[in-house]
Amino acid sequence: MKRFNWSRFMAILIKEFRQIARDKPSVIMAVGMPVIMLLLFGYAVNTDVDHMPTVVWDQSMSQDSREVISSLRNSTYLDPDFYVRGYDEIRGYLDSSSARVAVIIPPDYGKQVQGNGNTAVQVLVDGSDPTAARAAMSAVQTVGFNTGWEVQAERLAQQGGQTPVLPVQVETRVWYNPDMKSLVFNIPALIGLIIQNVIAMLTAFSLVREKERGTLEQLVVTPVRPTELMLGKLVPFVIIAFVSLMLILSVGIFWFGVPPKGSFLLLIILSMLFVTTVLAIGLLISTISQTQLQAMQMTILLILPSILLSGFIFPRDTMPLLLKGLGGVVPLTYFLVIVRGIFLKGIGLEYLWKETLVLATFSFVLFFLAAKRFRKNLD
Amino acid sequence: MGKTELAIDCQDLGKRFGNYTAVQGVTFQLPVGSIMGFVGPNGAGKTTTIRMLCGVLMPTEGHATVLGFDVKTQPEEIKQHIGYMSQKFSLYEDLTVRENIDFYAGIYNLTGVLAAERKRQVIERIGLNERLPQLVHSLSGGWKQRVALACALLHEPKLLVLDEPTAGVDPVSRRVFWQIIHTLAREGMTILVSTHYMDEADTCDYLGFVFYGQLIAFGTPAEMKAKENKANLDDLFIHYVEREAADDPRNKGKR
Incomplete structure (x- = not known):
C-alpha cells in the first residue's frame, strides 16, 4: 500500500x-x-562605462587644445560635445547630469606647449557614480600622460636628441574576455x-x-x-x-x-x-x-x-x-x-x-x- | 458482510490540539449500509471527527475502526475504501468534468477496462453525460456537487463520507442528490453525512448530535425525538443548543 x-x-x-x-x-x-x-x-x-557626456571650457582655443580634446574623444570614454565659458555653466551641466566630466583648458595652454613651459589641464568628475568616475579618471589620465609624453618627445627631437624610449613598460593581456x-x-x-x-x-x-x-x-x-x-x-x-x-x-x-x-x-x-x-x-x-x-x-x-x-x-x-x-x-x-x-x-x-x-x-x-x-x- | 457488521466503530475518540480539546469522548457504532447524519452547530467538531474517521487526522484519545481498519495504524487502507466529498466540492475548476473524473480514476488506481467501465457507470448514474466536455468552473453549484460526488464514487467505496455536501445548493439539486444517496445506501453503501438541514437529517437511519466537541446524543431520528418529547428535529436541535449552551466543556481547561 x-x-x-x-x-x-x-x-x-x-x-x-x-x-x-x-x-x-x-x-x-x-x-x-x-x-x-x-x-x-x-x-x-x-556596466561598461564609455561615451560619457563631457563639457569642455577651452580657454586656449589653439591647435594644441583641440588636439587634446580630440584625443579625449578618440579614447571613446568621453564625448566632449558641450562647449562652454565659465565655471557657472560647467556647474549647470554637472548639476543637471547633462555632463559627467568637465575639462578645463587654461588660456596659456597652447603657448606653454609650444614654448618649453609647463601647464595643467583641469578635469572635474562627477563622483556620484564611483564606477563611472573611476573610468573617466583613468581615461583622462591616460590621455594626459600620452599627450605629455608626445610633447616631451617632440621637444627632445627638436633639440636634436633621439626619440626617447620609456625604460619600463607594462604590457597587459586580458584573458577570457579580452574586450572586457x-x-x-x-x-x-x-x-x-x-x-x-x-x-x-x-x-x-x-x-x-x-x-x-x-x-x-x-x-x-x-x-x-x-x-x-x-x-x-x-x-x-x-x-x-x-x-x-x-x-x-x-x-x-x-x-x-x-x-x-x-x-x-x-x-x-x-x-x-x-x-x-x-x-x-x-x-x-x-x-x-x-x-x-x-x-x-x-x-x-x-x-x-x-x-x-x-x-x-x-x-x-x-x-x-x-x-x-x-x-x-x-x-x-x-x-x-x-x-x-x-x-x-x-x-x-x-x-x-x-x-x-x-x-x-x-x-x-x-x-x-x-x-x-x-x-x-x-x- | 453480514447484517450486524459495523462500518464504523468509534470508542471514546478524541482530538486535542495543544491545550484545546476539539473533540472528546465520541462513541458510536454504525452498521453497514446505513446512513448516519452528523448534526450540530458550526465549530462543534463535526469536521474534526470526520477527518479522524477518514484517517487524515490522528486521534489523540480513544480508538476507532472504519471498515475494519484501525484509523491510527491503517489510514492508507481506509483512504482506499472510502469516498469523500466536502462542501467545497474540491474539483479542479480549470479542468473539464471528464478530466476531473479521469484524474480521480487514476488517483484511485483504476486502469484500463475497469476504469472505463466504472467511469461509464458513474457518469450514467449521476447523469453527467452532457456535461463531460464542460469546464467545471462554468458549472452551477448543483452540478459541481454532482461531479464531486461522481469523483468520490468511481472506486466503489464501501463508506461514503460527505461533509456538508448540500451547503449552498438549490433545493432541487438537494433533492436529486439525496435520492442518489438513498439509492446508494440501499445497495449496501454506508454513508456518513454532516448537515445543517433538519429535513435531510430526518431521512437518515441514525443521527449524531455533536455539541462542543462531544457526541451528546446518538440514535434513530424517531428515538431521539421521542426521548426529548419533541415534535420535530428543529425543536430538538434548539432544545439541545439551549441546554448545552451554558457550559462549553472545552472552555473549562482555559479558565
Whole structure:
C-alpha cells in the first residue's frame, strides 16, 4: 500500500500538464518571460562605462587644445560635445547630469606647449557614480600622460636628441574576455538568475494553488502518496525549465553573441542540477506558505539576496566577511561560478567540482526538507 | 458482510490540539449500509471527527475502526475504501468534468477496462453525460456537487463520507442528490453525512448530535425525538443548543 504507484503518479502528471496547458499566463511566464527578461536585462545590466557626456571650457582655443580634446574623444570614454565659458555653466551641466566630466583648458595652454613651459589641464568628475568616475579618471589620465609624453618627445627631437624610449613598460593581456565587455560577463549570470526566478515562482505557486482552492484537502483523503504528488508536480516543471533553459541559452548565444567556451553538455547538465535545487526551493516555499501572495513574497525574499550577494553584480571578494558568508548560502552563488567558468573560461569539472558538489548538497538537503514539510502538509 | 457488521466503530475518540480539546469522548457504532447524519452547530467538531474517521487526522484519545481498519495504524487502507466529498466540492475548476473524473480514476488506481467501465457507470448514474466536455468552473453549484460526488464514487467505496455536501445548493439539486444517496445506501453503501438541514437529517437511519466537541446524543431520528418529547428535529436541535449552551466543556481547561 505504501509503494509508489505508477497510475496515481501518471494521473497527477497528466492533470498538471492539462492545467499548465490551460493556464496561458503560466506558459507565457515560463517560456516567454525568460527570453524577454534576458533581452531586457542583457542591455540594461551593462556596466561598461564609455561615451560619457563631457563639457569642455577651452580657454586656449589653439591647435594644441583641440588636439587634446580630440584625443579625449578618440579614447571613446568621453564625448566632449558641450562647449562652454565659465565655471557657472560647467556647474549647470554637472548639476543637471547633462555632463559627467568637465575639462578645463587654461588660456596659456597652447603657448606653454609650444614654448618649453609647463601647464595643467583641469578635469572635474562627477563622483556620484564611483564606477563611472573611476573610468573617466583613468581615461583622462591616460590621455594626459600620452599627450605629455608626445610633447616631451617632440621637444627632445627638436633639440636634436633621439626619440626617447620609456625604460619600463607594462604590457597587459586580458584573458577570457579580452574586450572586457560586461555583456560577456553578465549574460551567463543572467541566464542563471532568470531561470532561478521563473522556475522558483512557478513551482512555489503550483502547490499553494491547490491549498488555496481546497483541492489539497480532497487529495489528502485519497490514497495518493506524498512522493507521487510531489514528483507528479515537479516533473512538468523540470521539462518546462529545460525548454526555458534552451531558449534562453539560444538568445544568449545567438542574439548576444556570447557562446560558451567550454563543454555545452556540461553546461546543460550542471544547469539542470541548478534547476533541481531551484525546484526544491520552490517546493519548500509552497509548503511553508498558505496563499499565493505569501509564496510571492517569499520568492522575492529569495530573489533579492541572490541578486545582491551572489556575485551577480558585486564581486564577492570585496564583501565584508558576514555578507560573503550570507552569499555562501545562496545556491545561485555557486551556479554563477559554474556558468561563468564554462562560458568565459571554458573550464570543466576539474575546476568546478567544488561548486558542483555544493550545489548537489544544496539540492539534496533542500529536497529532504521540502519533502518532509510536504508530508506534514498532507498529514 | 453480514447484517450486524459495523462500518464504523468509534470508542471514546478524541482530538486535542495543544491545550484545546476539539473533540472528546465520541462513541458510536454504525452498521453497514446505513446512513448516519452528523448534526450540530458550526465549530462543534463535526469536521474534526470526520477527518479522524477518514484517517487524515490522528486521534489523540480513544480508538476507532472504519471498515475494519484501525484509523491510527491503517489510514492508507481506509483512504482506499472510502469516498469523500466536502462542501467545497474540491474539483479542479480549470479542468473539464471528464478530466476531473479521469484524474480521480487514476488517483484511485483504476486502469484500463475497469476504469472505463466504472467511469461509464458513474457518469450514467449521476447523469453527467452532457456535461463531460464542460469546464467545471462554468458549472452551477448543483452540478459541481454532482461531479464531486461522481469523483468520490468511481472506486466503489464501501463508506461514503460527505461533509456538508448540500451547503449552498438549490433545493432541487438537494433533492436529486439525496435520492442518489438513498439509492446508494440501499445497495449496501454506508454513508456518513454532516448537515445543517433538519429535513435531510430526518431521512437518515441514525443521527449524531455533536455539541462542543462531544457526541451528546446518538440514535434513530424517531428515538431521539421521542426521548426529548419533541415534535420535530428543529425543536430538538434548539432544545439541545439551549441546554448545552451554558457550559462549553472545552472552555473549562482555559479558565
